[in-house]
Amino acid sequence: MEGVSPEPLRSELDSKSKQDTAKEEDDDTFKESTDAEVTKIRLMRAFVESRDPSSKEVDDLMIRRFLRARSLDVEKASAMFLKYLKWKRSFVPNGYISPSEIAEDIAQDKVFTQGLDKKGRPIVVAFAAKHFQSKNGADGFKRYVVFVLEKLCSRMPPGQEKFLAIADIKGWAYANSDLRGYLNALSILQIVFVENKKLKSTLLEEIEESQLPDIYGGQMPLVPIQNS
Structure with a gap:
């Protein structure tokens, strides 16, 4: 047979x-x-x-x-x-952004992922003080933003359409200034500025302590976006 x-x-x-x-x-x-x-x-x-x-x-x-x-x-x-x-x-002719295309931005370790907030939205943390203008210019940073968004979308539960972003501006200085890059990010993200003394309590309104980044008094370590 x-x-x-x-x-x-x-x-x-x-x-x-x-x-x-x-x-x-x-x-x-x-x-x-x-x-x-x-x-x-x-x-x-x-x-x-x-x-x-x-x-x-x-x-x-x-x-x-x-x-x-x-x-x-x-x-x-x-x-x-x-x-x-x-x-x-x-x-994005290949349908995705390869880490090799954005190696400079990834090396800066400026964006991290967390768990989910109380509404089931993925959490992302961005550190402004770790951002430096890319040698690849505005298009290079745009590709990095697309890479980040693709990572976040892949972590969204079924039916979820939003994510929660924390923009940490502590330590930001002139060297981090990148107006075009920030405008690109702001066109995508909604950023709310919170006073330091109210930071943890404000974040806990949206995020369970088990999902809150440990640097803000929560229990979850930060995970670089490229490792998520």
């Missing part, structure tokens, strides 16, 4: 598993969406797929994220989404 290679069967099972996973994700998206959102997700998907076939690879969570960012306005969300796809193809 001839032996049967398991590869075709494994491939078929893997394909079915991926399809089932995608279906489960879509089902979860619709469970957590309002009727209006479900309708507009379908409308937007039909529109963007007709304009850019690569959008077929994007799940409904991503579509919903853009819709919510534009108050469920399909036209505005679609324009924003198509612009994003075009930008990603040109700026």
Whole structure:
């Protein structure tokens, strides 16, 4: 009796598993969406797929994220989404940022990840005093920001669309000044400044002590973003 290679069967099972996973994700998206959102997700998907076939690879969570960012306005969300796809193809042609592309920024050890806050959002800590302008210029720092965001997104629980960022400016000096870099970061992150004397109590409003960075009186050690 001839032996049967398991590869075709494994491939078929893997394909079915991926399809089932995608279906489960879509089902979860619709469970957590309002009727209006479900309708507009379908409308937007039909529109963007007709304009850019690569959008077929994007799940409904991503579509919903853009819709919510534009108050469920399909036209505005679609324009924003198509612009994003075009930008990603040109700026991240390989689909991801390799650590070798941003070695200088990684070596500065300026961004760290933690656990999750009380709302299930990943926590990231950035130290302004450890940031120095990259020799690769603004584009180099943008790639680092994209790298950080990809790492954070990979840690987001299903259905979560946000993360919590702590920007620590202690020790910041003129040598750390990088206006263009900061503007790039500020265009993405919402930063709230807190007085030192209120720091721990303010952070504990959003973060359990077990998830709070130990440098702020919590229990969790900092983890460099590249190691997360």
